[in-house]
Amino acid sequence: MISFCFQSCFIFALLFFFSTLFLFAFFFKKPKNDLPPSPPSLPIIGYLHLILAFFFGESFRQRIFNKEFYKNISLKDFLLLLSPMHTTFQKISSMYGPFLSLRIVNFPIVIVSSASIIHEIFKAQDINVSYRGDIAIDECIILGSFGVFRAPHGDYWRFMKKLMVTNLLGTQALDRSRGVREFELERFYKNLLDMAKKKQSVDIGEEALRLVTSTFGKMSVGSSFPKDNNDATKVSQLCVEFSALAHEFLFHKLLLQKLGISLLKKNIMDVSHRFEELLESIIVKYEEEKSEEHQGTECMDAFLAAYRGENAEYKITRKNIKAFLAELFCGAGAFTASTTHWAMAEIINNPNILKRIREEIYSVVGKERLVQETDLPKLPYLQAVINETLRLHPVGPVLPREFQQDCTVGGFYIAKGTTLVINAYAVMRDPDYWEDPNKFKPERFLASSGSLQEEERREHAMKFLPFGGGRRRCPGSNVASIIVGTAIGVMVQCFDWKIKSGNEVDMEEAPGLNFSLDLAHPLECIPLPRTLNPLATNMQIMDL
Numbered sequence: 001m002i003s004f005c006f007q008s009c010f011i012f013a014l015l016f017f018f019s020t021l022f023l024f025a026f027f028f029k030k031p032k033n034d035l036p037p038s039p040p041s042l043p044i045i046g047y048l049h050l051i052l053a054f055f056f057g058e059s060f061r062q063r064i065f066n067k068e069f070y071k072n073i074s075l076k077d078f079l080l081l082l083s084p085m086h087t088t089f090q091k092i093s094s095m096y097g098p099f100l101s102l103r104i105v106n107f108p109i110v111i112v113s114s115a116s117i118i119h120e121i122f123k124a125q126d127i128n129v130s131y132r133g134d135i136a137i138d139e140c141i142i143l144g145s146f147g148v149f150r151a152p153h154g155d156y157w158r159f160m161k162k163l164m165v166t167n168l169l170g171t172q173a174l175d176r177s178r179g180v181r182e183f184e185l186e187r188f189y190k191n192l193l194d195m196a197k198k199k200q201s202v203d204i205g206e207e208a209l210r211l212v213t214s215t216f217g218k219m220s221v222g223s224s225f226p227k228d229n230n231d232a233t234k235v236s237q238l239c240v241e242f243s244a245l246a247h248e249f250l251f252h253k254l255l256l257q258k259l260g261i262s263l264l265k266k267n268i269m270d271v272s273h274r275f276e277e278l279l280e281s282i283i284v285k286y287e288e289e290k291s292e293e294h295q296g297t298e299c300m301d302a303f304l305a306a307y308r309g310e311n312a313e314y315k316i317t318r319k320n321i322k323a324f325l326a327e328l329f330c331g332a333g334a335f336t337a338s339t340t341h342w343a344m345a346e347i348i349n350n351p352n353i354l355k356r357i358r359e360e361i362y363s364v365v366g367k368e369r370l371v372q373e374t375d376l377p378k379l380p381y382l383q384a385v386i387n388e389t390l391r392l393h394p395v396g397p398v399l400p401r402e403f404q405q406d407c408t409v410g411g412f413y414i415a416k417g418t419t420l421v422i423n424a425y426a427v428m429r430d431p432d433y434w435e436d437p438n439k440f441k442p443e444r445f446l447a448s449s450g451s452l453q454e455e456e457r458r459e460h461a462m463k464f465l466p467f468g469g470g471r472r473r474c475p476g477s478n479v480a481s482i483i484v485g486t487a488i489g490v491m492v493q494c495f496d497w498k499i500k501s502g503n504e505v506d507m508e509e510a511p512g513l514n515f516s517l518d519l520a521h522p523l524e525c526i527p528l529p530r531t532l533n534p535l536a537t538n539m540q541i542m543d544l
């Protein structure tokens with residue numbers, strides 16, 4: 001555990017801050033007139049003071065004068081006291097406007113939380129902002145550019161996206177892999193039932209992650225994905241390790257730049273190597289099983305063909321395949337599981353909503369069989385609940401991009417190299433676009449937008465951004481909605497839920513400097529099978 005004297009550091013930081021102010025006060029330069037509006041800045045450090053004031057939120061300010069606070073505080077504990085990016089930027093935007101230009105040290109940033117400006121950016125500057133910015137540790141399978149998420153816009157990205165959509169995420173590919181998802185959903189149900197039988201509590205976030213990891217595992221590498229629960233859990237554990245390091249990494253990168261990156265590089269590369277080893281063993285198993293005439297998945301077959309150069313279009317490396325798998329589990333999987341977690345937390349806190357979803361499922365599906373993905377189009381209220389969850393709790397709340405060329409947005413000049421931060425969280429809680437923006441009201445998604453013209457409809461879509469926008473928008477939104485929808489469907493159709501402690505689920509967002517949005521506390525509940533539930537009787541649990 002890294003521990004250091006925060007009191008001295010804090011005093012040193014204050015001294016440094018004020019002496020810099022004093023020295024450079026005379027060199028104050030007015031920002032260019034044609035830049036987007038900006039809050040009052042300070043020389044040299046620009047707006048760093050503003051960002052720090054909002055990052056070091058109330059809980060931090062309450063503790064800095066308490067001596068106990070400085071005893072044995074680790075960097076990890078310290079980071080947990082910082083406010084997340086989306087709330088920091090939301091506060092700044094609510095004070096100074098929804099289209100802002102900032103400069104932190106020598107980094108220009110534009111923060112946008114206006115749907116009409118976002119619409120203009122994706123309409124006129126989509127290619128210009130289709131890069132996610134500087135890659136800090138290129139050789140790392142998650143933070144590097146070997147996967148899809150961080151790949152620069154170009155031939156490699158186009159090819160990988162095509163492979164993914166054609167063989168994994170497109171409508172036809174999803175039709176072909178439906179059986180895998182049905183099998184995993186049933187396993188999820190049986191597992192919950194088993195826990196109910198033993199009167200055990202369920203950590204809903206953990207169960208959702210297990211369901212999602214094995215579903216994506218089977219969809220990508222078929223039976224080569226570890227059957228043994230311990231091995232499958234290793235994948236999720238490595239993702240958790242990565243996510244903890246990613247939070248620290250963001251802090252180091254922002255404040256200490258290259259020094260910060262090198263401080264954490266060893267730890268990050270250690271997890272990266274272990275992850276690569278595990279994924280390599282899964283791919284080798286796939287190749288061996290394939291040669292024994294086992295049926296493969298078209299997804300991995302297509303990736304391996306591109307690796308062997310059988311596909312003339314583009315040749316990829318083995319590391320590209322592993323990076324794709326790592327992103328699938330740690331990015332796509334974690335986002336899907338976290339959305340399920342948030343949705344269930346809202347549903348348990350709103351018994352009327354739970355009742356309405358259940359009535360809808362009973363009227364469409366009945367009680368004789370489990371809800372399936374083909375039922376989802378006939379369950380509009382369930383879909384509205386998922387959309388409302390994505391609006392209020394977007395697990396990717398800010399979308400960072402970089403302008404690659406000088407351009408004009410909203411009549412203002414933006415220079416090449418400027419970081420663009422789209423605050424999807426702020427847009428989706430903006431009272432100008434949403435009535436009662438902080439309330440969970442799924443009915444708002446039942447209203448029709450049929451009367452809108454095409455252009456209006458596109459602009460309208462920019463106020464609902466849980467999957468981002470433009471050409472780098474999430475290509476997994478369909479499969480994510482299917483998995484979240486069916487998992488929630490089964491949990492509501494077959495069980496009542498008793499919160500393990502307290503009467504209400506604590507909806508607090510996880511604190512800390514990070515780019516993702518998770519519940520602060522695990523949602524632990526006891527599942528109670530619905531009485532007279534034929535699904536339950538089929539499973540022989542009459543002796544409950």
Ligand code: HEM
Nearest residue numbers: 149332335336339396399466467468469472473474476480
């Ligand atoms: C509820 C679940 C999910 C949420 C909320 C979500 C959200 C997002 C967001 C916000 C982005 C960034 C978009 C942008 O910059 O405009 C993204 C990118 C991406 N997502 Fe998802 N995602 C989810 C599930 C998935 C799934 C299931 C997959 C695939 C199996 C997936 C694959 C990707 C990929 C490949 C990218 C990068 C696209 C690119 O750079 O071209 N996501 N996702």
